[in-house]
Amino acid sequence: MMKPFAVLALTFVLSSFTAQALDDQPTLMTTRGSLLVDQDFSQPPKPFDGISTGFASGFSGWRWNAVPRGGKWAVEDGVFTGRETPEVKHPATASYGFLYKNVIIQCEVRMNNVPLDGRKTRSLSVRTVDAKDYVCSIHMNETGFRISKDDNDHGGPDKSVPLGAVKTPLKLDEWHTVVFEILGDEMVGTVDGQSLTGSHPLIGTDKHSLMFVMGVEGSVKNLKVWEAQPNPAWVQNKAKLTAAASSAVKP
Template identity: 35%
Template structure:
């Protein structure tokens, strides 16, 4: 009887651990999620990040390593700069999808460059996320411009999935298939050269990053009207 009870307890514990793992991974997806603005086209990059950054990535700053089946980036104090990795993928309009986990970082971004420098980015921290047109040269008159900020709690220690869409001057980020930050700026409408992930302060983890070419959806005008109306409430 005692053996049977112990077996039951062990089986129950295993099941609970499995359910916990499933819950923790519920917002981390390797499968393409629905898009709002763009149709996915040719796949340009697919990196699971399971064993660290793939060969296509260049480590510019910080420490990047494989941790628990994902890639973790951490800022190094001696760098006096956030951790950065970049990958070259020439494209104009795109869809990017990846999962991330905040592990103590004060902020992480998806950074998009063009031939002249920083073009645009999505900024994420525990208090929410933003889409931004970046400052190209830091010398003026061009300046960084926030397009929209969404205030929401992004729970640390949990996986979240971000889908980012760009078509012409329009730029959109969607968190966990729900909340949307959207904006438009003519400076975004140029050929992009590379994509980067940045981490400020302590670490953040990443997995399942993919980049596709993109074209606008036929029903984007109607969807856009709903997004704009919602953001004006």
């Protein structure tokens, strides 16, 4: 049985975030080490090679779902787009398989304004995956975003437990910048300069893929992943986030 998770859910607006070059977006908890993944989608992704490992993916390359399970993926002009098939209400998923533990995942994502085809809302998730199941994720919809830990096959009672949420409109057909920092048992999820952080022992597991989940249709571009190294400023950054969150709480 896993220990109860510790939660720290905070919001912090980085006013200079959108002014930064995409390769130099601010990080709060980590600093960038070696570049592990660089996908500009100028060419269609190659399917994964190696041996499929556990849940969702393989050692290297891409794997995505297909009809009849419920998803179509295509690349055009540097954009990788996944769409549910109308007859199967299953999000389109694509995963990139590689071995990692502490990383910075950075990309641009877009929720496309297409007919809902029976769904209540559009959504998009960036998830990390180990050999058993999803580990932790950033989930976006039109009303904002949340970070969560996921432990369906790890001995926990819930498949997805929110670690924090930001209620802010996320427009359709517009690109949103995601920076996903993972170091040890802590994570920081940042969308368009607003950040949430949380901790749980599961987050520190050895992971073998990252996954994009698109419902009903979503796109990703400019995907990069770096090794994550400790940021000496995290103690101060975390304190500022804590203070900002405390001051935002209404009595």
